[in-house]
Amino acid sequence: MDTTRTSEAIDQDRRRLLGTAAAGIAAAGAASLLPSHKAAASTSDGIRPFTVSFPQEELTELRRRIAATRWPERELVSDEASRRIWSTPATAGPTQGVQLATMQKLMQYWGTEYNWSKCEARLKALPNFVTEIDGLDIHFIHVKSKHRGALPVIITHGWPGSVIELLKIIDPFTNPTAHGGTAADAFDVVIPSMPGYGFSGKPTETGWDPGRIARAWIVLMKRLGYDRYVAQGGDWGALITEQMALIAPPELVAIHTNMPATIPPEIVKALASGGPPPADLGPDEKRAYEQVAFFYKNGLGYANEMALRPQTLYGIVDSPAGLAAWILDHDADSYALIARSFDGEPEGLTRDDILDNITFYWLTNTAISSARLYWEHTQTAKAGFFDAKGITIPVGATANPSEIYTAPKSWTERAFPKLLHYGRTDKGCHFAAWEQPKSFTDEVRATFKTLQT
Amino acid sequence: MRLDQLAAVLAFGFCVLSAPASANPVEDRSIRPFKVYVPQAPLDDLRSRIAQTRWPDRETVDDQSQGIQLAKIRPLVEYWGTAYDWRTAEAKLNSLPQFMTTIDGVDIHFIHVRSKHPNALPLIMTHGWPGSVLELLKTIGPLTDPTAHGGSPEDAFDLVLPSLPGFGFSGKPTDTGWGTDRIARAWAELMKRLGYTDYVAQGGDWGSPVSNAMGRLAPAGLLGIHVNLPAVVPPEIAAVLAAGGPAPAGLMDKERAAFDALSMAAKMGNRSYATMMGTRPQTIGYAINDSPAGLAAWMLGHPGFSGWTYDKTDPEKSPDEVLDDITLYWLTNTATSSGRIYWEYGGGRSPVFAGAEKTSEVSLPVAITVFPGEGYRAPETWARRAYPNLIYFHEVDKGGHFAAWEQPELFSAELRAAFRPLRQTKQPSHSKGTTNVSNHENAP
Structure with missing residues (x-):
């Protein structure tokens, strides 16, 4: 360069x-x-x-920067606590953020053995498209099932994810008979990159909040000729999917979310006060309350920064180590999972999975453009991330045990009056489709079973 | 640390500057002369990194509401990588008497300038984040040599300017616990070691809670403190701010203005940097340790800089002024270690709350100057409630968060006026620098 x-x-x-x-x-x-x-x-x-292709010189430059990393000294607290699942106050240890030892293992692997071309080939092998919606180029992957009558589904990723977190479920969804399902479980899959993410364009104006993205997705499905479809999402994808459900175009028949926003108004109020859980909560509700309270108190630094000052994060655009650390420190449990992966105990996410996604952010130079979604959300949001939003169309919800919070059945039933399905999995963090594609697929199939023709 | 060791450390750029000595029950109390020498290699490396900066696209707004604007930071960073000269700052530092001494296991760097006037009042003055001793240099002349700056010999101070642990040339703590109380105890030890038996303390930004803590701990010899980021917000107001509620009824005009400023700052996210460093200093550390542009933007993201142009229009806020400070952070590799002071303080808490700062326990005399451009203007009513022994309160018409940096003459005049009553309590023939005096006098 x-x-x-x-x-x-x-x-x-x-x-x-x-x-x-x-x-x-x-x-x-x-x-x-x-x-x-x-x-x-x-x-x-x-x-x-759309053809995926990155110049070799960008990859060479990335390796050069990785090798030139200037490190801080080690954090001052023990590594032990953050190797475990610790999203409840009872098990949380002190943390100062992503540990130096984890980062050095990651960077060592990223700068030497890691091979981006495998991921690039996977992306390239898929049908990729671009279409302009509302003045912005939207990239999407579109895979049709060979089964007739497949139910179209638009699946939305989140931050710090990308279409890469959804690649493992494409085949189970579109080709169910090869993955323990029947032809009746088939989906036609549409996986867009959100504005400012991946290969989608970067907005040069404000206003691309989750509602506007939801409207763009409705246009996209219409443009693809789908007049009856469902939508799915986790993280920002869950918010956008919920926004689609609130707009409720007639062709959207149901949604599934793996980060259901279910917190009832009186609990929202109790959380805002910073007090202990109300006395009348059941065990699942109490745990959920503690999880959210913990996240609000200890885990919102990154979201806060991106919501309020995304542009100030020049360092994550200029430094691969800075970007990697920023992406790793999303939520306590997924970080613990990732850290264990670099310690040689991969479970759900491999080192390559993690670096494919980080490299994708790096090569597309989208660290800050993606962060602006938090800023946009802050400008217009009427409710918190996890607060129930008043959705009236049919909904399926999956509560994963190591999600930022595990939505209790009671709250989920209140939040979604037309609840098609409520599932609890045995295992799974925030990135369900990426980490637990099998149970994720089962959950989505179970939700939409009655809607498939 | 010997100079050649320091040079070696800086050449590698990522070492702990001090050898931890806490295991040793008998701490080396010596005061060693110190000079800054940065080898050429890290300076060349810095320029090369700046030249290779990978920029994001422009923010999508026309103001600072998404953070530091590309058009503002980019020319600064480009100047940093070309015409800017660190050696000028280095020479400025080395023209001053600098020392190093190990306290509580950490090497503490400090500048120590004695006045020529015999009855000078010793003053320990503490910088903040993202500042350093550099933000205080312009006050050295007015404070130590008042007759050359419109004052009288009775206004003279002997000045001690330490670098906070984890900042600048001080060592980086390798254990937790270096909060403001521990720093306050270290400063008391430093003053004792320098032989000062009657002295005062001053601070803005982190220097304020450090000075509050000194006032609360009341070490022998400390006569009083002056702060320019006072902790006066009363508990009931703090509770309303935390809940994001509207202004309580019955506030006086200045109280209402202070409430509105704090409430707006919270809404506008002016403290998001503090929340990040207060919870995850290590995570943001990787980016700002590795990227000069990232470090510059992170530091200039402090709301105290929001009114700074760092172009050539204002000599007090010139590009060199901010770049000296940013380069000091870069060369000492203290972006991460300095952020930990927020973590030690806890979450993203602001040190302006009387309850958190336990100001009711500050029994020593307290003086406050309110600078109009500070994040909030402390109302006198709140100040009187917060500090039981408030001896001086004055609102001035110029200056912001970095008051000593922006308005050194006015700032110095405030300190003279604020501490004048405390001089009378001093013994006229106070002992001065009896410990290690030879070491000092021979200092280069």
């Missing part, structure tokens, strides 16, 4: 990547004379095939 490299140059790279899609068909290989984003707008309703 030369020393005059600028953000415009990087944006040009991105446009080149995106442009490759448009030009790929007409003139394979003529990537350098491509039109910019804006010029592509002339085919604004069109759906263009």
Whole structure:
């Protein structure tokens, strides 16, 4: 990378990547004379095939930066506590953040053995598209089932995830007979990259809050010709899916969420007061209360920063170590899972899984553009992330034990009057589709079974 | 630490600057002369990293509401990587008498400038985050040599400017517990070691809770404190702010203005940096330890800098002023270690609350100056409630969070006025620097 490299140059790279899609068909290989984003707008309703390709020099540059990492000294508290599942106050130990030992193992592997091209090949092998919606290029993966009557589903990732966290479920969803299901379990799958994420465009104006993304997804499904479909999501994907359900277009028949927002108003109030759990809570409710209270007290630093000052995080755009640490420190339990993976005890997420996703953020230079979703949410949000939002269409909900909070059945039934399914899994953190694709698939199938034709 | 050791440390850029000595029951109490020398290699490495900065796209708003704007930070970082010269700052530091001494297991770096006037009042003054001793340098002349700066010999101070543990050239603690009380005890030990039997303390930003703690612990010899980020917010107001509620009825105008400023700051997220470092200093540390642009933006994200242009329009807030400070953090690799003071304090708590700071226990005389550009203007009514022995309260018309840096003459005049009554309690023939005096006098 030369020393005059600028953000415009990087944006040009991105446009080149995106442009490759448009030009790929007409003139394979003529990537350098491509039109910019804006010029592509002339085919604004069109759906263009998209080819994934990253220049080798970007990967070389990434390795150079990894090798040149300037480390801080070790944190001052013990590593022990954060190796366990500790999302309740009873088991939480003090933490100062991602441990140096974990980071050094990660960076050592990332800078040497790790091979991005395997992930790139996986992405490339899928049908990728770009279409412009509401002035922005939206990238999506679209895999149709061979089974007739497959139910279309739009699945939305979150932060710090990406379409990569959803790759493991594509085959079980579209090809159920090869994964313990029947032809009646088949889905046509649409997996978009949120604005500012992955290969989607980066908004240059404000206003892309979860509601606007939900409206764009409704346009996308319409554009794909789907007049009866369902939606699914976790993390931001859950919020956006819930926003779709609140808009409730007639073609959206139901949703499934693996991070259900169920907290009742009186509990929201109790949490805001910072007090102990109300005395009349059942055991599941009490645990959920403690989980959320713990998260609000100890775990919101990253979200706070991105919600209030995303642009100040220049360091995570310029430093691979900075980006990796920032992404690892999402929630206590998934961090513990990831840390154990780098300690040689992978369970659900491998080192490659984790680095595929981080590398994807790095190569697309989306660390800050993705963070702006938190800022956008703060501008317009009327309720907290986990607060019940008043959804009236049919909903399936899965409560994973190591999610930020495990939604109790009682709250879930109150939050979603038309509850199709409530499932509790034995195992699973925040990234359910990525970490536990089998139980995730079972849960989504169970939710939508009655809707499949 | 010997100079060659320091040079080696800085060349590698990621070491603990002090050898932990806490295991040793008999601590080495010597005061060693100290000079800054940064080898060329880390300076070259810094320039090379700056040249290779990978930038994000521009923020999507036309103001500071998403953080430091690209168009503001980028020219600064580009200047940093080209024309900016650290050696000027290094020479400025080395023109001052600097020392190192080990206290409670951590090497403490400090500047120690004695006045030529015989009855000078010893003053220990503490910087904050993202500041350093550099933010205090402009007050050295007015405070130690008042006759050259519009004052009289009776206004003179002997000045001690320590670097907080984990900051600048001080050592980085390798154990937890270095909160403001422990720092206060270390400062009392430092003053004792320097032979001062009657002295005062001052601070802004983190220097304020450190000075509050000194006032509360009341070590022998401490006559009083002056703070410019006082902890006066009463408990009932703190509770309303924590709950995000509306202003309580019955507030006086200045109380209402202070409430509104604090409430707005909370809503605007002015303390998100504090929440991050208060809970996860290590996580943000990786990015700002590795990326010069990341460090610069993180430091300039402090709301105290929000009105700074760091262009050439204001010499007190020039690019060199902020870059000296940022470069000091970079070269000493203290981005992570300095953030831990927030973690020690707990969460993202602000040190302006009287209850948290236990100001009712500060029995020593307290003086306060309110600078108009500070995050909130402490009302006198609250100040009188908070500090039982308030001897001085004054609102001035200029200056912000970094008062000593921005308005050194005015700041110095405030300290002269604030501490004047305490000089009378001093013995005219106070002992001065009897410990290690030869060491000092021979200092380079």
